[in-house]
Amino acid sequence: MFDVFNYSLLTVLLIAVLYPLYFVIISSVSNPDLVNAGQLWFYPKETTLEGYRRIFNDDTIWLGYRNTIFYTVLGTAINVVLTLTGGYALSRADLFGRNFFTFLIVFTMFFSGGIIPTYLLVKSLGMVDTIWAMVVPNAVSAFHLIITRTFFQSTIPKELLEAAVVDGCSNTRFFLRIVLPLSLPIVAVITLxxxxxxxxxxxxxxxxxxxxxxxxxxxxxxxxxxxxxMSENMVDDLVSSSQQQRVAEVMKYGVIVVASLPVLVLYPFVQKYFVKGVMIGSLKG
Known part of the structure; x- marks a missing residue:
């Protein structure tokens, strides 16, 4: 009975999570009049790809895709480099003031300066209306830094460092040649x-x-x-406002699918790394 209850509950939760996404997908390829009338429930009706055609013919969507990919690649690279180096430094017992630095980092997880002071800081640094405003303010996440430090403390034994030092290995070489190859799981977690x-x-x-x-x-x-x-390219051939509103409805669903598709495709393959990241953060250290 316990298993039946668990499976039944999880099935209901799964349907509650998946159905909105399924509804968005079928609505993006259905007649918008039927969608607005509430006649769409389980399968698409009067299938049409007009929304996707207008979306992919618009330069704004492609420009947004290009910018998002650029911000994601650059921002992720900065996050990974700073998080791994910072987490490794905090994991070293011989770092002077390690507990004090850790306290300062954890403090920011509970208290922050707020939006206005942060905006004034970004503006004073000349980053407003530049690509750096998208990657520099969040270059380091305190949460990611803590789970990285915990991973290094629980995975890299101090005896390994002592043996490397005896062989004449420097701190930088030890980190690059020994620590990083042994830390691919946390690298994958932070990257994702x-x-x-x-x-x-x-x-x-x-x-x-x-x-x-x-x-x-x-x-x-x-x-x-x-x-x-919506840009003029999307609705330039529609005369009346009612026609534009009709097409706008189906395009809204299509844009949601287009924006979410890369993550939806990749997530099943990287789900185990997300779970591993939660487990790493739950370890004491």
Whole structure:
């Protein structure tokens, strides 16, 4: 009975999570009039690809894709380098003031300066309306730094460092040649966490970026979903406002699918690394 209850409950939760996504997908290829009338439930009706055709013919979507990929690659590279080096330094027992530095990092997880002071800082550094506003303010995550430090403390024995020092190995060489090859799981975890965070990020772009040419895909998606701001290329052949509103509805669902597709495709293959990241953070150290 216990197994029956668990499977039944998990099945209900699975349906509750998957159905909204399924509904978005079938709505993106169905007649928008039927979607608005609430006649769409389990399968697409009067299938049409008009929304996707208009989306992929628009340069704004492709520009947003390009910007998002660039921010994700650059931001993830910065995150991984700084997090691994910082986490390794904090894991070393011979680091002077290690506990004090750890306290300062953990303190930021509970208290922050707020949006306005952060914006003033970014502005004073001349990063407003530049690509650096998307990657520098969140270059290091305190949570990622803590789980990285915990991994190094529990995985890399101090005897290994002592043996390397006896053989004349420097700290830098020990980190690059010994620590990193033994730490591929945490490298994968930090890379995936950072990449997903950058891909879904839109709040920083909303605050710091005024130039439309720098907007990531998530801002383009937000403008279409919330503000109904569509480029002229999307609706230039539609005369009446009713026609534009009709097409806008089906395009909204299509844009959600287009923006979410890369993560949806990759997630089943990297799910185990997300679970491993949670387990690493749960270890005491």
């Amino acid at each position: 966490f950072s990449a997903v965070g950058h891909w879904n990020s839109y709040f920083q772009a909303l605050i710091y970026l005024n130039d439309d040419a720098l907007h990531p895909l998530q801002i383009v998606l937000r403008n279409i979903l919330i503000s109904s701001q």
